[in-house]
Amino acid sequence: MWDIIALFKESLPSLISGLLVTLKVASISLVIAVVLGLIFGLMSIGKSKFLKALSIIYVDIIRGTPLIVQAFFIYFGISSAFGIKMHAVTAGIIAISINAGAYLVEIFRAGIMAVDKGQMEAARSLGLSYSKAMQKVILPQAVRKMIPAFINQFIISLKDTSILSVIGIRELTQSGEIIIASNYRALETWAMVGLLYFILIMVLSYFSRFLERRLRL
Structure with a gap:
């Protein structure tokens, strides 16, 4: 038991650092995704x-291919084809943004049509x-209905x-991998990584439910 507590204390700074990168990438990506979702x-x-037709093509291509392929295409494919040195975080934000944006297109479309x-x-x-x-009239009403869906998409992008x-x-998952490489304690480390994801996502889920209740009033 004390051994696990000691491991947690030792690993926590690295895991928190990774969690902050996760939050940074997910937050910036969602802002960009909202803009893309609104436009398309x-x-x-x-x-x-x-x-x-452009909107349909964008949505179909992005929703029809895995995120990992999109990340590889942006980070390795585009960099290789155009000789661009792209930072991994930049590539990650672009990948999450265009991926989440494709799903937000349908959320915006449904929200606007619901008015x-x-x-x-x-x-x-x-x-x-x-x-x-x-x-002035349609979007303010539509966005009010869509706020819980935005939070749900943020949760998905976070994962x-x-x-x-x-x-x-070096987000939360890779921070866990680096810790395991140094201590070989995969079970305990992945349990800690999972716990941090769980706590964060539960907080966001409860916040989403709270907003839904408030918006119904």
Whole structure:
């Protein structure tokens, strides 16, 4: 028992450092993903067939390929093809961003479509242009409905960062691998890594449920 406590104290600084990298990558990625999701979500409900097609292609390609392949393509493929020296964290953020963005496209599209059509008609009758009506009337109502879905996507992206250990990002999972390489205590170390993920994700899950209850009021 004391041996496990000693291992925990010894490993905690490295695991916390990895956890902070995980949070950094997931947070930055989600912000970028929200922008991508909004842009392609609006394209998917617009009148332009070309823009709709672009949105469909983006969503289908990203959702139809594994995240690990996307990470390898960005970090190794693009770097090799164009002679770009890309930092692993930068490649990881790009990979998580475009991956999460493809799922947020559907969240935005569904959220916007869930707003009563009469809201747009009323806004247009007051003299607002389509873009102004979308910006001032539709999106604020849609985003309010989508907040829990954003948090759920953040949780998914948070777990997805573990895949980025394959390109050398020292996030929580790779921190665990490095600790195991020095002490050969895989069972205890992976248990600690899993516990940190579990605590963080449970906190976010409860926060999501809390928001859902508040938004229903």
